[in-house]
Amino acid sequence: MERLKVLLVFGTRPEAIKMAPLAKELQGRPEFLCKICVTAQHRGMLDTVMENFGLAADYDFDIMKKGQTLCGITSRVIEKMEEVIADFRPEVVLVHGDTTTTMSAAIAAFYCGCEVGHVEAGLRTGDKCSPFPEELNRLVTGDVANIHFAPTENNVKNLARENITKQVFITGNTVIDALRYTVRPDYRFESPVLREVTADGRRLVLLTAHRRENLGEPHRAIFRAVKRLAEEYPEVNFVYPVHPNPRVSEPAHEILAGLPNVWLIDPLDTAEMHNLMDRAYLIMTDSGGLQEEGPALGKPVLVLRTETERPEAVAAGTVKISGVAEDAVYRDARELLDDAEAYREMAHAVNPYGDGEASRRIAEALLAVYRGGKAPEPFGA
Ligand code: UD1
Ligand code: UDP
Numbered sequence: 589m590e591r592l593k594v595l596l597v598f599g600t601r602p603e604a605i606k607m608a609p610l611a612k613e614l615q616g617r618p619e620f621l622c623k624i625c626v627t628a629q630h631r632g633m634l635d636t637v638m639e640n641f642g643l644a645a646d647y648d649f650d651i652m653k654k655g656q657t658l659c660g661i662t663s664r665v666i667e668k669m670e671e672v673i674a675d676f677r678p679e680v681v682l683v684h685g686d687t688t689t690t691m692s693a694a695i696a697a698f699y700c701g702c703e704v705g706h707v708e709a710g711l712r713t714g715d716k717c718s719p720f721p722e723e724l725n726r727l728v729t730g731d732v733a734n735i736h737f738a739p740t741e742n743n744v745k746n747l748a749r750e751n752i753t754k755q756v757f758i759t760g761n762t763v764i765d766a767l768r769y770t771v772r773p774d775y776r777f778e779s780p781v782l783r784e785v786t787a788d789g790r791r792l793v794l795l796t797a798h799r800r801e802n803l804g805e806p807h808r809a810i811f812r813a814v815k816r817l818a819e820e821y822p823e824v825n826f827v828y829p830v831h832p833n834p835r836v837s838e839p840a841h842e843i844l845a846g847l848p849n850v851w852l853i854d855p856l857d858t859a860e861m862h863n864l865m866d867r868a869y870l871i872m873t874d875s876g877g878l879q880e881e882g883p884a885l886g887k888p889v890l891v892l893r894t895e896t897e898r899p900e901a902v903a904a905g906t907v908k909i910s911g912v913a914e915d916a917v918y919r920d921a922r923e924l925l926d927d928a929e930a931y932r933e934m935a936h937a938v939n940p941y942g943d944g945e946a947s948r949r950i951a952e953a954l955l956a957v958y959r960g961g962k963a964p965e966p967f968g969a
Pocket of ligand 1: 600601602629630631632633634653654655656658686687688689721722731755798800832833834
């Protein structure tokens with residue numbers, strides 16, 4: 589059998605974390621010739637993930653710029669993709685999720701006559717402008733793709749509403765595969781700060797915030813709520829690995845720096861982050877990935893957004909949409925810090941997003957479509 593030539597394209601931290609287990613799966617199987625192309629839409633945060641998972645890029649566009657714009661990212665990715673496709677001539681290009689790297693790489697592959705596979709397909713809020721620009725990025729990518737790897741049945745329903753019903757596989761989310769590589773009960777933190785905050789017996793609230801539509805006043809309101817919480821709960825540690833975007837880090841430091849129980853730290857590498865989540869009491873976030881990882885680790889998650897494309901864990905009762913208003917965020921966190929019963933109700937491990945076998949299912953689905961192999965069993969069946 590001729591080896592299936594697959595090009596994985598990704599550029600930001602979350603795509604890298606979620607593509608890493610798939611890269612390892614495909615590169616470890618003799619049926620595939622799999623190369624990795626990074627756009628480096630993120631530079632430092634991407635490199636950390638590559639190092640964590642022992643991955644090497646075959647192609648690197650190195651496009652990141654300070655203050656980069658969506659149009660700038662899009663044009664740089666599309667132009668450079670053409671050269672890579674001409675060089676490697678993949679049978680299928682795999683992209684992940686909803687970033688501007690994802691959408692641009694998918695369009696470029698389509699223009700160059702390549703098949704496109706979409707990993708983490710079918711997530712939708714139904715509002716083209718929220719999250720911005722991710723909802724449009726995934727709509728376009730879904731339209732372009734020939735093969736769709738949907739994490740959940742709900743995602744398949746979303747695709748069906750757009751008449752996307754062919755070559756759709758329910759695989760689970762590869763982020764749960766990634767947790768299998770990183771989370772260890774006996775994990776020893778490299779960072780002295782993390783060793784300190786996880787060893788002192790105090791409860792730990794983990795915060796992340798970076799979403800484009802929350803830049804400005806929504807982030808400031810979230811940070812003010814966290815400041816109030818930190819002042820009222822001096823016995824709780826609040827840890828925030830701050831996104832390097834200056835439009836996030838500047839207000840974060842302005843509002844939260846100097847509080848003795850608030851730790852504003854650099855972005856963490858994947859193993860440190862996943863194990864910190866595993867030790868946290870509560871997670872507050874506007875991130876997509878943390879909404880999947882928190883429930884898998886049995887941690888309540890307050891979502892600092894007004895909507896979510898990940899309703900499965902909300903339905904399971906482990907994730908709550910808090911919004912971006914200072915009082916609402918403050919109240920929801922207080923309830924979980926004060927009310928043991930409310931906390932217990934949310935803190936049960938559920939895995940609506942995967943069972944750690946998504947990468948294997950994606951590999952099998954690719955062989956089913958392109959080499960006549962047997963289709964994988966759907967996740968959750
Ligand atoms: C991007 C994605 C978003 C994803 C997020 C994950 C788009 C439009 N947005 O948003 O969907 O949730 O990544 O984190 O694709 N920076 C650095 N070093 C880094 C990474 C970023 O300094 O390693 C700074 C740069 O100044 C850069 C800025 O952050 O200009 C913003 O990065 P960008 O990729 O444009 O947007 P994100 O908000 O990170
Ligand atoms: N993450 C990390 N270090 C950090 C913050 C986040 O490794 O300091 C991981 C997190 O565990 C998850 C992913 O990055 O796997 C989520 O990325 P992000 O929140 O930047 O993007 P989103 O998921 O919102 O697209």
